[in-house]
Amino acid sequence: MTDNVKDFPQAALAPWGIEAKDADTFVLDQISFDKSRVQPDTADRRRTTEPSHHSAGCLG
Numbered sequence: 001m002t003d004n005v006k007d008f009p010q011a012a013l014a015p016w017g018i019e020a021k022d023a024d025t026f027v028l029d030q031i032s033f034d035k036s037r038v039q040p041d042t043a044d045r046r047r048t049t050e051p052s053h054h055s056a057g058c059l060g
Contacts, residue, residue: 008020
């Protein structure tokens with residue numbers, strides 16, 4: 001995940017089997033993989049004062 005996807009051309013990443021994604025695309029992909037795992041975490045975060053970066057590990 002990066003904010004400068006343009007600096008990571010797909011041709012250079014393909015041999016490694018990875019792709020560069022911006023943050024929005026990454027989160028949308030996570031939701032589409034398993035909505036049930038992401039939604040409870042976001043609902044819990046609204047009830048806490050914990051910074052959102054603590055929840056990133058819950059995405060799997």
